[in-house]
Amino acid sequence: MKKNNIIKRIGLGCIVILFTYACGVPKVTQRNASAPLPEQYQSNMQDTVNDAQIVWKDFFEDPYLVQLIDAALVNNKELNMMLQKVNMAQNEVQARKGEYLPSISAGLGADVDKVGRYTRNGAVEHNLEIEEGKEFPEPLSNLQGGLYMSWELDVWKKLRNSKKAAYMEYMASVEGKKFLVTSLIAEIADSYYELLALDSKLSNLEQNINLQKDALRMVELLRQAARTTSLAVKRFEAEVQKNQSEVFRLKQEIVEVENRLAFLVGQSSVTIQRSTGEFTALSPKVVHTGIPSQLLANRPDIKQAELELEAAKLNIKVAKANFYPSFGMKAGVGYQAFNTKYLLTTPESVFYSVAGEIVAPLVNRNAIKADYKNANAKQIQSAFEYEQTIIKAYQEVSTQLSKMANLEQEYQLKNEQVDLLKESITVANQLFQSARADYMEVLLTQRDALEARTVLIETKKEQMLTMVNLYKALGGGWK
Template sequence: MRNSPLWFRRTFAIAAGGILAGALAGCNVGPKYKRPAYPAPPAFRGADEAAVTSDAQNSLGDQNWVQVFREPELQALIRTALTNNYDIQIAAQRVAEQQAQVQITRSQEFPTLSVGGTGIGASFNSSTFGSSSGSNSISSPLSEGSFNLSAAWTPDFWGLYRKQTQAARAQLLAQTWAQRAVRLSLVQSVATTYLQIRALDRQLDITKQTLKARQDSVKLTQTLADGGAAPLSDLRQAEQLLYTATSQIPQLEQQIQQQENAMSLLLGDNPGPIVRTSPNALTPPPQDLPTGLPTQLLERRPDIQQAEATLVAANAQIGIARAQFFPQLTISASGGVGGDSLSSIFSPDGKTIYGIGSLAQPLFEGGKLRGQLNIAKETQKEDVFAYQKTIATALHDVSNALIALNKQRVYREQQEKLVDAAQDSTRLARMRYQGGATAYLEVLTTDTNLFTAQLNLVSAQQGEALTLVQLYSALGGGWQ
């Protein structure tokens, strides 16, 4: 009676139920994650105190990039880049790959179930055995078949598979934040490249205007030299000014076209020209931009969130390594029916049910398990330092951007005054030369200084415009 299939099924069900209850009550080894402490300052260095105290909770980084970069041409370029850029598409595929990896890892927590069957059949006539008598023929086929169902399960007593799933999900989260960091970087790169192109455009316009003025100066000096009113050296000095301007043009055109190619790559397009017509690209950014509190960076900056997700995964790896020290129980069971004829496969007498269980406990592996645990612990410590360094780098970026925002404004204002003074000085020098009160050397010096000051002013305007891009990116804006 004890050997009957019914008794075996009941015994197996009771044993499996006990193991399941033990698995559900089993411990989950490994440390619980706790965010590392970091002594963040109360405010960013370089921030305007009035802006900090008046609106401490709001931040430029919370705004969508459309609200920050209001130039329609730039907005169109950013939209195209966010759709077609190859890095964006690669980052999206990496997230999809990690999602599949989470699914694979999590599947280890569940039982596996498989089904199978076999069948053999043959039919012979009398000629097969060399008999001409119909009475010697085999009227029914010789058949044999079976149908079976099997299952296997490794209960997660110590949380090994749960920790592996936790680590995989943390890596998925890290990959998701990495995708957002790529988006933020792309918005910054498009805006930066656009401002560089517009600054080069303005420098090229200044150079062409200077070239025309110097061509007129060469004609005037040529006329004076031909009439004996000016020495030949004045003509040669005027030509020096002319060729200085003409040599600048191909260099600027080269930089413009190369920057256009860089923009085309960001847009996911082949090299080609970039259409731009707006005259307000280098408009100074507004003053008193809200920065918010340094602690907000921990939730907003994608690189900080990515570093923390990586730390969570490393923390889970410690639990995985510890779970390797404990025994692993694997339970398997199979059931089937069979018979020597197809019609008897599902006969009650053909049922067969059996169960198998295995238990493995590591005893000695030459220090491998201890080494794996030590590696997991040291990797977690390394990731703590990486997380804290990422926060420190973020604070550094914001402070530098704020300092640049304030100082670049002052530099641009002083550069404007320098251009005004250089223009007046050049005008007076030309008047003195035409009146015969000075040598052409004075015209050469003042004109050179003016040209340099004008180009430097454009660089100052570009630098000031870029500080808005840098501050917005440093505050973690642009991926929303």
């Protein structure tokens, strides 16, 4: 009795030591994410109306642009690849969910076993008879079939936290897909308005070339009348040639933008239909920005970073549970016999087994410690990424708001400049014909008018792109 008590005490002491040592977890420092937002973007803007809530089909009114976006949301290769990543994340949730449920399987097996005569099993076999006057068959076969179960008891919520982390990562991938949709729509709209601007520049350049050709004919007539020299003719000819060469550069840029749109739509080539109206007559929509706190709900990248942070926190708990003992159970029930005619004999051929185990890491836990520290570092990294995403989102909206206001003032001044230069071309031509102005004044006035008109088109393009980027910065486009 004393000997049994001693053994029990030793066993109990070992278990205490096992739990005490195994449950020792290194201390690490976690980080709570904090990135407060201002109450408003500008002192005179307190309206909570937010155009990020507008569906993109209602935000963009150009039917050709809407058609391009519709096609891209179906055929864009990057978006389709992202959808597969979302599916894989969803499958991971299903796999993690099955880990903390019992695993039950059915199986059939057969084997043949011959043991040495001068072994313990061999001696037993040759001293016993299966039937009267018969020894054990040699070799002895074994047939069995039944149900088998294994189950890791989730005492420390390791498996459940792992499943929750996988679900958070899946939801983060869904938000990542939404952000990709937002970016894709903005990129298509940017390219579309850039294409309209190039068309307008090309049309403007061709109109200017026609004016210069008219001026060239006028100068040629004046030279024939000995009222000017051949130098003026050559200078006007050179100017026409320079602008005609510029036509081919613009046509190449148009092809490149068309190919970019075809790529975004997911096709090798596609005819890009677009509006043919006056580009500078377009007016960017007034975008209502609401208040900064609405970014937390509207921006998919912010929600993605938030979910990744939550997943990182859960992964710390999973890594921490690796230090604790794991509890497992195994069981089986079925039929077993050395001959098929006895296999289903009940209850003689019925077998069952039940086993439990406790396993805890004791020696060489460096890998577990490293995983735990990495999980903590990932949580800190995710916290910084979340804060950075919020700051970036606010600054993007603030920058586009300021740009929108400044471009409006710039466009008004550029438009006035273009009107003045149009008038100056007429005046310069009249003065030149009456010999009161030099041909260089006519030439430079036409050049200035062309450049001013080109800058005006570029400013209008920037206005349209700023409208699109502000809509994207607010989190619009994925709905």
